[in-house]
Amino acid sequence: MTIGFAIAFAVLTGLAVVGVARFLQQRQDFENATARSYQVEIAARTRLANGIQPAAARTVILGQQRKRQALRDDIGGETRDTALLVGAGLIAGLTGAALLFSGLIASMRRPLEELVEASGRLAAGDLNTRVKVGGLSETASLGAAFNEMAGELQRRAGERDQLETMKDEFVLTASHELRSPLTSVQGFAELLMLERDELSPKQADTVEIILDNTRHLVRLLNDLLDLARSDAGRLTIKPATIDVASLVEDPVRTMLSQTEAKGQSLTQEIAPGLPPLNVDRDRIRQVLVNLLTNAHEYCPAGASIHVTANNNAGGVELAVNDNGPGMAADQLDHIFERFTRGDAGLTQHVGGTGLGLAISKSLVELHGGGISAESVEGQGSTFRVWLPAVTGRGSNDAGVVGGYLVQPQEEAL
Amino acid sequence: MSTRVLIADDSETILLLLRTRLEMEGYEVITAADGVEVIEAINAGSAPDILLLDAMMPRKSGIDALRELRAAGVETPVLIVSAHQDEMDAGAATDVEVSGYITKPIDFEKLFSRIAELTA
Numbered sequence A: 001m002t003i004g005f006a007i008a009f010a011v012l013t014g015l016a017v018v019g020v021a022r023f024l025q026q027r028q029d030f031e032n033a034t035a036r037s038y039q040v041e042i043a044a045r046t047r048l049a050n051g052i053q054p055a056a057a058r059t060v061i062l063g064q065q066r067k068r069q070a071l072r073d074d075i076g077g078e079t080r081d082t083a084l085l086v087g088a089g090l091i092a093g094l095t096g097a098a099l100l101f102s103g104l105i106a107s108m109r110r111p112l113e114e115l116v117e118a119s120g121r122l123a124a125g126d127l128n129t130r131v132k133v134g135g136l137s138e139t140a141s142l143g144a145a146f147n148e149m150a151g152e153l154q155r156r157a158g159e160r161d162q163l164e165t166m167k168d169e170f171v172l173t174a175s176h177e178l179r180s181p182l183t184s185v186q187g188f189a190e191l192l193m194l195e196r197d198e199l200s201p202k203q204a205d206t207v208e209i210i211l212d213n214t215r216h217l218v219r220l221l222n223d224l225l226d227l228a229r230s231d232a233g234r235l236t237i238k239p240a241t242i243d244v245a246s247l248v249e250d251p252v253r254t255m256l257s258q259t260e261a262k263g264q265s266l267t268q269e270i271a272p273g274l275p276p277l278n279v280d281r282d283r284i285r286q287v288l289v290n291l292l293t294n295a296h297e298y299c300p301a302g303a304s305i306h307v308t309a310n311n312n313a314g315g316v317e318l319a320v321n322d323n324g325p326g327m328a329a330d331q332l333d334h335i336f337e338r339f340t341r342g343d344a345g346l347t348q349h350v351g352g353t354g355l356g357l358a359i360s361k362s363l364v365e366l367h368g369g370g371i372s373a374e375s376v377e378g379q380g381s382t383f384r385v386w387l388p389a390v391t392g393r394g395s396n397d398a399g400v401v402g403g404y405l406v407q408p409q410e411e412a413l
Numbered sequence B: 001m002s003t004r005v006l007i008a009d010d011s012e013t014i015l016l017l018l019r020t021r022l023e024m025e026g027y028e029v030i031t032a033a034d035g036v037e038v039i040e041a042i043n044a045g046s047a048p049d050i051l052l053l054d055a056m057m058p059r060k061s062g063i064d065a066l067r068e069l070r071a072a073g074v075e076t077p078v079l080i081v082s083a084h085q086d087e088m089d090a091g092a093a094t095d096v097e098v099s100g101y102i103t104k105p106i107d108f109e110k111l112f113s114r115i116a117e118l119t120a
Helices: A002-049 A054-123 A137-194 A201-231 A244-261 A281-298 A344-349 A356-366 B012-024 B035-043 B062-071 B085-092 B108-119
Strands: A240-242 A265-270 A277-279 A304-312 A315-322 A370-376 A380-388 B004-008 B028-032 B050-054 B078-082 B100-103
Touching: A002 A054, A054 A137, A137 A201, A137 B012, A201 A356, A240 A244, A244 A265, A244 A277, A244 A281, A244 A304, A244 A315, A277 A281, A277 A380, A281 A304, A281 A315, A281 A356, A281 A380, A356 A370, A356 A380, B004 B012, B004 B035, B012 B028, B028 B035, B035 B050, B035 B062, B050 B062, B050 B108, B062 B078, B078 B108, B100 B108
Parallel strands: A265 A304, B004 B028, B004 B050, B050 B078, B078 B100
Antiparallel strands: A240 A277, A304 A315, A315 A380, A370 A380
């Protein structure tokens, strides 16, 4: 199309140029003819003045004057015709030029639009995106540069994915390999504790320390394994319908001996008429035990820990509230990240792995729920877990693995 | 007559631990270092009341040994000991019928109650 316009433009512009040339030629012919006519008349007038054939000379003079008049009339008409031709040529040429430019713009616009669309797809994460390289040399080289960039991005993303996979496999393998020696250490330490009566008090304490640390290692290993599974998309849940009361009561009962030993009160309040939940009992138990353990470990002796379950937004909200030391806002922002713990000065007294909340978040989101935390320094913290009810927002069919749906439960309370 | 337990693990230490704890509970214990030895013991007529097999062992895994025994018509209850959930999931996906899974580190109270249940 562009070539067609270019040809038309060239032809019509050529026509205008030919017209102008023709006009100039006609003007030259007219001037030459007029000059010759004057020369003939002057010669006739000289003959007349000298009295040579005066009648014939007069006739020549009159004839030349008429001839020049005819030439003038003629050149007037010719000029008009030429002007028309040139005008028409110019108009056609300008139209052609306009069309040519719109054609040029159109031929650039298409590849540019394609580039814009491809950039959007690339930004959205489709690293297979490429553009057709063609059109004008500028758009073609732009397209080629884009494709090169996309290729490089894809290559690097591939390398990164490979490294991630290697890391996940390493954690899974390491976790497996570490488990056998840990089984022996824990098993034989337990064996010693079975014969506690035969040990001196100092020996018994020593074995107790070995056991505590072994259990901590096992917990760390389990948490690392959960995170590696989560990263690899292999963290799975096995949901079953369960009533909220039994879901909450079991972890609370588990924690009671520990909180009592520290002089902390642990109470629960379950709202009546809560809908049943479709959750993985063990995994939600893990989340609640983690929240309760955190409250227990971070709160001083004599603190109060209160667990509530309430109807909220088509689901159930489980909340663990304490009147402990609380957290500063900048700590709170990172609380669900890995290896994040409250005040570093406290970590020595706290037995957690720093992974519990990150895992809890993954587990709750795997259920189609959400987790959030609020805290006021010096007054206490509240952790909220929202889980969808069986009916209503059924985002988790049995066995569903994905479905990360963060719920709108950011309201400050 | 006391209950006879066949235990298989490629770690001698774990075999010693299991043997000690089980014998303290009054069980009679036969040990095997891998799946091949499990099959040999059964073929030799050791007739255990229950098998406690490690999921992953060289030469022949606990799962493979179990599959072979079931194919041969041996209906003895089998508990599979595995390092973690992923192995249990892998085991559960197979065609063989397993009486239960025990994870490492071993919770012995849980193990004893499972054995008691399965050999009652």
